[in-house]
Amino acid sequence: MNRVFVLSSIKKPLMPCTPARARRLLRDGKAAVYRLQPFTIILRFRADGDTQSIGFKTDPGSKTSGIALVAESQSGRQVIWAANLQHRGQAVRANLAARRALRRGRRSRNTRYRAARFQNRTRPTGWLPPSLESRVGNLRTWYSRLLGFTPITSAEVETVRFDTHALAHPGIQGVEYQQGTLAGTEVREYLLEKWQRTCAYCGKTGVPLQVEHIQPRSKGGSNRISNLTLACEPCNTRKGNRPLAEFLAAKPEQMRRIQTQANAPLRDAAAVNATRYAIGNAIRTFGLPTGFWSGGRTKFNRTCQGYPKDHWIDAACVGETGAAVHVPQGFRPLSIKATGRGTRQVVRTDRYGFPRGAAGRCKRVFGFQTGDLVRLEQPAGKYSGTHVGRLAGIRADGRFDIKTASAQITSTYQRFTLLQRSDGYEYQIKSGERAG
Numbered sequence: 041m042n043r044v045f046v047l048s049s050i051k052k053p054l055m056p057c058t059p060a061r062a063r064r065l066l067r068d069g070k071a072a073v074y075r076l077q078p079f080t081i082i083l084r085f086r087a088d089g090d091t092q093s094i095g096f097k098t099d100p101g102s103k104t105s106g107i108a109l110v111a112e113s114q115s116g117r118q119v120i121w122a123a124n125l126q127h128r129g130q131a132v133r134a135n136l137a138a139r140r141a142l143r144r145g146r147r148s149r150n151t152r153y154r155a156a157r158f159q160n161r162t163r164p165t166g167w168l169p170p171s172l173e174s175r176v177g178n179l180r181t182w183y184s185r186l187l188g189f190t191p192i193t194s195a196e197v198e199t200v201r202f203d204t205h206a207l208a209h210p211g212i213q214g215v216e217y218q219q220g221t222l223a224g225t226e227v228r229e230y231l232l233e234k235w236q237r238t239c240a241y242c243g244k245t246g247v248p249l250q251v252e253h254i255q256p257r258s259k260g261g262s263n264r265i266s267n268l269t270l271a272c273e274p275c276n277t278r279k280g281n282r283p284l285a286e287f288l289a290a291k292p293e294q295m296r297r298i299q300t301q302a303n304a305p306l307r308d309a310a311a312v313n314a315t316r317y318a319i320g321n322a323i324r325t326f327g328l329p330t331g332f333w334s335g336g337r338t339k340f341n342r343t344c345q346g347y348p349k350d351h352w353i354d355a356a357c358v359g360e361t362g363a364a365v366h367v368p369q370g371f372r373p374l375s376i377k378a379t380g381r382g383t384r385q386v387v388r389t390d391r392y393g394f395p396r397g398a399a400g401r402c403k404r405v406f407g408f409q410t411g412d413l414v415r416l417e418q419p420a421g422k423y424s425g426t427h428v429g430r431l432a433g434i435r436a437d438g439r440f441d442i443k444t445a446s447a448q449i450t451s452t453y454q455r456f457t458l459l460q461r462s463d464g465y466e467y468q469i470k471s472g473e474r475a476g
């Protein structure tokens with residue numbers, strides 16, 4: 041269970057407490073609810089308190105990023121709060137594509153020809169496409185929010201998939217890669233990416249793959265990454281200790297393809313990792329000690345401790361300290377989904393690009409806006425009862441849609457109570473959990 045964030049009476053972040061302790065404090069009137077998602081309480085009478093060190097760790101992903109807060113104490117390191125943060129890269133991309141199409145149509149309608157003028161614009165150094173920039177922004181936002189809720193003392197970010205330095209380093213040669221050593225995990229991850237998780241000889245995917253020497257060790261082949269490939273067990277056994285030229289003597293084309301691919305370095309480094317570096321830099325600018333880490337080493341830490349694969353668990357295993365971190369049994373992370381903060385579009389269009397009505401003139405109706413966390417008291421009808429959820433849509437006449445875990449319900453504004461203002465993110469509220 042995620043710990044509850046605690047603020048002192050002057051809003052200084054204190055050590056997060058267990059939900060049970062938070063309930064006691066609230067019941068005794070020593071604290072008040074400050075925020076529902078993520079759940080934060082504020083102490084009424086204490087302005088200060090002792091804090092220990094808390095590490096912020098993140099494993100940035102293309103669709104979902106894992107976030108974990110790890111507390112350090114005498115008894116060891118433990119995950120005290122975790123979240124899976126879902127990005128909206130695809131939505132950003134689709135919005136921009138739609139805008140581009142509309143503008144293109146508008147530009148060319150009833151006008152003389154005008155030459156393209158794209159070359160008179162420059163991009164600043166470090167520019168990222170908006171869909172990727174939104175990922176950087178999401179993590180920057182959450183790091184900065186968590187800094188306000190909890191006394192974070194350091195940060196660790198997974199910035200690269202593979203430690204290319206370790207791969208290129210001569211020390212990697214001769215390392216027993218099959219025994220699951222650290223460098224071995226790194227090599228394996230690199231090979232999986234490079235060979236697209238397929239057997240080089242039969243093209244099978246979704247089967248366990250073994251690291252294979254193209255030129256066998258017994259015939260003088262090296263442990264260099266350019267002499268390694270992946271093969272399924274039958275193929276590996278079949279090839280045995282024969283050199284590639286002998287094994288694929290009947291298929292010269294396939295042999296040439298494997299040789300070319302083996303010698304080509306993976307096109308990763310700069311381009312693939314650009315977003316992760318940008319995230320690392322964004323987090324470093326907050327000024328706390330920040331460490332960078334590689335994905336291969338994260339996976340090594342996680343598998344050594346026998347944890348299943350999940351974004352937040354990967355996050356907890358980032359960094360030197362990720363080699364020994366306790367993930368409590370049955371721990372449930374918070375699900376956070378980036379939703380954006382509305383649109384600036386003035387006129388909506390139908391699928392042919394013609395204007396169709398107009399967007400609302402103001403964002404708020406009777407004090408509510410899309411994305412607010414609200415409670416609905418529905419007196420009668422199919423959905424009678426109390427519902428808690430996110431406002432999915434508002435209309436100027438005061439009829440609102442609420443989206444709960446199970447349904448979308450329309451009702452009038454008088455029956456809604458505002459619980460928390462929209463902050464650009466949607467939180468998964470699990471049924472049975474106290475809303476506050």
Ligand SMILES: [Zn+2]
Binds near residue numbers: 239240241272273
């Ligand atoms: Zn095979």
